[in-house]
Every structure is written in C-alpha cells, then in structure tokens.
Amino acid sequence: MLTISRATYDAIVAHAKRDHPDEACGIVAGPEGSDRPERLIEMVNAAGSPTFYEFDSTDLLHLYKEMDARDEEPVVVYHSHTATEAYPSVTDVKLAGEPNAHYVLVSTREHGNADGPVEFRSFRIVDGEITEEEISVVAALSPVG
Template sequence: MLTISQELHDKIVAHARADHPDEACGVITGPVGSGRPERFVPMLNEARSPTFFRFDSYELRDLYRRLDDDDEEIVVIYHSHTATEAYPSRTDVSYGNANDPRIHWVLVSTAECGNGEGPVSFRSFLIADDKITEEDVTVV
C-alpha cells in the first residue's frame, strides 16, 4: 500500500495537468530504507510527448547526486497518461523491471480533464519481473 500526503498527491496532479497534453513525470524521494514519500521532485519529460516520458538526463544525474548526499532514495516514480487510463504500458513495465521492485509507480490519467479542473484517475502499482500489481493508495 502507498501512503502519501495530500500535499504530495495534489502536487503530482497539478504537474500532470500543467504538462498536459504531454506526459508529466517526476519522483518522490524519502529517507533510505523508510519507504516514506517526502520530497516532491518534478522532472522534465525530455521526450515532450503525449505518449511516453523520458527523464531529462542532466536532471536525473543531479537527482542521483543529491540522493547520495542527502541519504535519500526514490520511493515513487510518477507520470501521467494523457489519453489513456492510469495503467502501466509495456514501456512502463520495462522501466519498472529495470528499477527497484519496491518503488511505487504512480500513474495519473488526465484523459478526462486535460489541463483543466475535473476528475483524474490516480493509481499506484508495483512492477517486477513483468508483473503489475495494483496497490491501494491512502492519502493522509
């Protein structure tokens, strides 16, 4: 189960809306070993695409340096789907397979609302060995 603060939830949704019609992407970090999402890190979608995301390589390098310096790790990787449901694509699964299986993959679908107000779908998954497991999300 993913437990996330209302503030972090709202920041992810706002980023997804702001970048629509392109996919938004970023991470939430937390203290090593805690599993607690604490620090919001929006990233640039280097692909600038409505159908996939790729972290900017310079931002990613800087992120990993800061993680080491601050004794943090990635707890959540998030991105948006702009025209489809909030469910991992084949590309998302390949990214998930390449990362720590404890990382929560949050997907936000802006298909219904675009960049305006309105409903979004906010879901979280664990991805490992080509297996997608949806998990409950508790917003506190």
C-alpha cells in the same frame, strides 16, 4: 499500500494537469528504507511527448547524486497518461528499474488541464510483474519514530 500526504498527492495531480497534453513525470524521494514519500521533485519530460515520457539523463544523474548525499531513495516514480487509463504500458514496465518504488500513474484523459477529477493509481512493478496497490491519502505523514 502507498501512504502519501494530501500536499504531495495534490502536487502530482497539479503537475500532470499543467503538463497536459504532454506526459508529466517526476520522483518523490524519501529516507532510504523508510517507504516515506517526502520530497517531490518534478522532472522535465525530455521526450516532450503526449504518449511517452523520458527523464533527462543529466537531470536524473544529478538527482540520484543528490538523493545519495541526502541518504534518500526514490519512493514514488510518477508520470501521467494523457489519452489512456492510469495503468502501466509495456514501455512503462520495461522502464521500471526501481523494485522498491511505488509507480504512480495519473490519467488526465477525461479533463486534460481543466478542473475535474483524474484517475490516480499506484503499482508495484517487479521483474515485469504489475501489482496494483491501495493508496491512502493522509493530511500529513506521521512523524518518524
């Protein structure tokens, strides 16, 4: 199960709506081994595409160095689908290189960047196998320890 704060959930949805009609993408980092999505990092979709996302390789390298220095890891890897359901595509599965991460997809197909609900789903993707998981949106993450 993915447990995520309301603020982080809202920020991911806002990013997806803001970048529509292009796909939005980003990472939510957390302390290594904690499974706590704490720090949202919006990334630029280097592909600038409504049907594909790609992290800029230089930005991604910088982010991984920063996470390493902070003893963090990617807890959530998210992106949006602008014209299809929030379900991993064949390409998404091929790009899923973080076996411990939650892969969140947000579909903005119904309302685009206008007000209205989105489809927000989370998956585990390990060795090409997709498993959907429940999401618990909480007011705030409980303190550690």
